[in-house]
Amino acid sequence: MINSLLMVVQAKILLVEDDEDDYILTRSHLDELPAFECKLTWVTNLTEGLQKLAEGNFDICLLDYQLGAETGLALLKQAIDTGISTPIIMLTGQPDKQLDLQALEYGAADFLVKGELGDARFARAIRYALSRREFELERLNRLRLEADNRSKDRFLAHLSHELRTPLSSILGYTELLLESDSAVDARPELNIILNNGKHLLSLLNDILDLSKITADKLELRLEPTNLRHLLLDIYTLLKVTATDNGLELTIRSMAALPELITVDGTRLRQILINLIYNAIKFTDTGSITVDIWTEQVEDREQLVFQITDTGVGIPAAQLDDIFAPFTQIEDFLTRKKGGAGLGLAISAELIQRMGGQIKVDSEVGKGSIFTFSIDPGNIANIPRRQLSLEQPASFSNSRQNKLALEGTVLIVDDLPDLQKLTGYWVQSAGASVEYAKDGAEALAMIKQKMTANSYYDLIFMDLHMPGIDGRETTIAIRKMGYQYPIVALTAAMAKGVRQQLTAIGFNDVLAKPVTKHLLYRMLRQHLAGGTSTAENNNIADTPLHFLVVEDDLEAAELMQILLESLGVKTTLAHSAEHCMRELALSQHFDRILLDLGLPDCDGAQLVRRIEQSYPDNIIIVVSGNEYAVPVSASNIVQQSLLKPISKQALSRLVSMCR
Numbered sequence: 001m002i003n004s005l006l007m008v009v010q011a012k013i014l015l016v017e018d019d020e021d022d023y024i025l026t027r028s029h030l031d032e033l034p035a036f037e038c039k040l041t042w043v044t045n046l047t048e049g050l051q052k053l054a055e056g057n058f059d060i061c062l063l064d065y066q067l068g069a070e071t072g073l074a075l076l077k078q079a080i081d082t083g084i085s086t087p088i089i090m091l092t093g094q095p096d097k098q099l100d101l102q103a104l105e106y107g108a109a110d111f112l113v114k115g116e117l118g119d120a121r122f123a124r125a126i127r128y129a130l131s132r133r134e135f136e137l138e139r140l141n142r143l144r145l146e147a148d149n150r151s152k153d154r155f156l157a158h159l160s161h162e163l164r165t166p167l168s169s170i171l172g173y174t175e176l177l178l179e180s181d182s183a184v185d186a187r188p189e190l191n192i193i194l195n196n197g198k199h200l201l202s203l204l205n206d207i208l209d210l211s212k213i214t215a216d217k218l219e220l221r222l223e224p225t226n227l228r229h230l231l232l233d234i235y236t237l238l239k240v241t242a243t244d245n246g247l248e249l250t251i252r253s254m255a256a257l258p259e260l261i262t263v264d265g266t267r268l269r270q271i272l273i274n275l276i277y278n279a280i281k282f283t284d285t286g287s288i289t290v291d292i293w294t295e296q297v298e299d300r301e302q303l304v305f306q307i308t309d310t311g312v313g314i315p316a317a318q319l320d321d322i323f324a325p326f327t328q329i330e331d332f333l334t335r336k337k338g339g340a341g342l343g344l345a346i347s348a349e350l351i352q353r354m355g356g357q358i359k360v361d362s363e364v365g366k367g368s369i370f371t372f373s374i375d376p377g378n379i380a381n382i383p384r385r386q387l388s389l390e391q392p393a394s395f396s397n398s399r400q401n402k403l404a405l406e407g408t409v410l411i412v413d414d415l416p417d418l419q420k421l422t423g424y425w426v427q428s429a430g431a432s433v434e435y436a437k438d439g440a441e442a443l444a445m446i447k448q449k450m451t452a453n454s455y456y457d458l459i460f461m462d463l464h465m466p467g468i469d470g471r472e473t474t475i476a477i478r479k480m481g482y483q484y485p486i487v488a489l490t491a492a493m494a495k496g497v498r499q500q501l502t503a504i505g506f507n508d509v510l511a512k513p514v515t516k517h518l519l520y521r522m523l524r525q526h527l528a529g530g531t532s533t534a535e536n537n538n539i540a541d542t543p544l545h546f547l548v549v550e551d552d553l554e555a556a557e558l559m560q561i562l563l564e565s566l567g568v569k570t571t572l573a574h575s576a577e578h579c580m581r582e583l584a585l586s587q588h589f590d591r592i593l594l595d596l597g598l599p600d601c602d603g604a605q606l607v608r609r610i611e612q613s614y615p616d617n618i619i620i621v622v623s624g625n626e627y628a629v630p631v632s633a634s635n636i637v638q639q640s641l642l643k644p645i646s647k648q649a650l651s652r653l654v655s656m657c658r
Contacts (some may be wrong), residue, residue, distance in 0.1 A: 014058040027119040065092040080107040085136045087129035164491035168513035170197045172421040180389040224584040225265035253387035254293035262377025274343040279309035286310030293415045303376040314362040323348040389431035405430040407457030407527040439468030458526045463490040478505040545569045547589040549579045576601030
């Protein structure tokens with residue numbers, strides 16, 4: 001619209017005027033405007049004027065008030081009512097204050113007397129109308145983009161649901177067969193199915209991650225992270241894959257590494273798995289080595305990772321392209337490998353958001369070296385040690401390996417295969433199961449239970465069902481006065497979904513595909529029972545370990561004395577950050593006694609942080625306010641203790657844990 005050299009504003013103007021003399025006069029005045037280059041279109045009646053405006057090709061409309069027996073107000077009102085956004089300037093032969101106000105009220109951009117067309121006010125009115133037009137176009141474009149993004153989000157949510165639902169069956173039943181004795185001879189083939197199913201799931205997650213990055217909706221969650229535990233987890237996961245491919249995987253530190261770093265551990269894990277798995281995929285013989293060290297960059301230290309492989313290598317001409325989305329390295333050499341070409345693009349974006357950068361050196365036929373850095377937070381005063389990937393003996397795992405739970409679980413799902421799979425896992429944990437194929441049947445079964453003064457200990461509710469969906473069913477259940485826990489099953493885990501579902505009555509959410517580990521964690525929280533007798537004997541030999549989070553030093557030390565007198569090992573933390581550091585170091589405590597009144601973090605927010613990063617822990621809320629945090633506010637909050645806490649109350653808690 002603006003010519004940058006001449007600074008002349010170009011404008012397409014529609015004139016609705018039934019008097020030819022006024023048309024000639026208006027055209028003359030427009031030609032005399034020094035800062036405008038106007039292309040004028042003239043029509044003589046309301047019908048033509050409305051048709052031209054509906055085409056959307058004009059920047060401004062000059063509209064005569066008196067058009068024969070009709071007035072320009074009729075066209076103005078119709079244009080506004082039909083959503084025409086072209087600014088309209090009303091013209092009249094005589095000043096009329098009431099008409100001026102009426103035209104502006106109807107939506108006119110301005111009101112001018114025809115005698116003012118030769119004045120500076122006309123130029124200002126034109127310039128204002130053009131600015132308004134430009135602003136309106138920007139607004140409409142923004143709304144169109146937002147609508148497109150909403151459509152894309154809805155499509156991705158639908159795609160996620162449609163893919164995750166069958167993946168739940170593929171992965172779940174494959175694991176079921178691998179654990180049973182009925183398909184021993186087919187275990188190699190079942191492992192292939194399981195690995196490929198997990199690969200499909202990772203591709204789906206990559207697509208969703210790239211969508212979040214593109215929409216700038218991907219958020220990092222920075223928490224104290226135990227670097228050794230993270231690397232041990234990755235090494236344990238990928239060493240099997242490397243060995244199966246005849247490769248040697250080594251992860252080593254070039255210097256002592258900080259025990260704790262402050263990063264989004266989930267995303268760092270994703271980056272390393274992407275890069276190491278890529279190295280394995282493109283290496284036929286030899287090894288993959290991951291070297292880690294710290295180096296000073298300007299005023300702070302960066303954590304550096306280097307992944308070296310002896311694989312096929314990448315042509316020099318293609319090195320600048322491999323971090324672009326949907327570009328596959330193997331396009332340059334071979335089509336034997338699979339993948340959507342998203343892993344490197346997502347990793348590069350995540351690394352940049354984590355305060356670092358990535359580079360690659362490669363030679364065809366000899367291998368590649370990927371080097372990236374991240375900001376690990378302030379690690380100046382963090383203890384350091386050489387990396388060791390020996391598997392530690394963990395007493396806490398022995399408390400969680402086997403379940404012997406009691407209670408009745410209702411599974412509401414319209415897909416019989418997912419019903420059966422989830423039901424099998426629930427029954428293997430010791431609970432009994434009933435099934436409902438949709439919301440209507442679930443409501444009838446719950447009403448029947450309530451009539452008999454009974455209830456289900458836990459309900460798993462699928463959200464996407466024909467007829468009454470999971471949301472509507474849960475709202476109806478809660479209106480009946482049903483107070484027992486309901487857990488949503490959904491593949492659409494977009495931002496804010498958990499809060500929305502909690503607000504309508506769900507206690508928690510399980511994302512599809514549902515894993516046995518996550519399902520067991522949910523069952524442990526809501527069903528009665530414990531471990532087997534043999535396990536109880538083993539546990540009795542191992543002291544309980546509690547984390548006490550309390551900013552009052554005297555109260556914390558008193559609680560430590562009381563707990564240790566009951567044979568409980570106790571670790572103290574005096575702030576939310578201290579608590580997260582202790583969790584990063586130990587990963588698991590038998591119980592976390594959490595004071596809500598911490599100086600650096602709201603109690604409910606800290607509960608959510610612990611649940612997101614360390615979901616296998618159980619929290620006992622400690623507060624002087626009986627109604628501070630209800631037990632149902634979080635899946636990992638088991639109960640509340642009121643201050644002051646007596647030794648008797650702690651003794652009961654310790655007995656429950658044992």
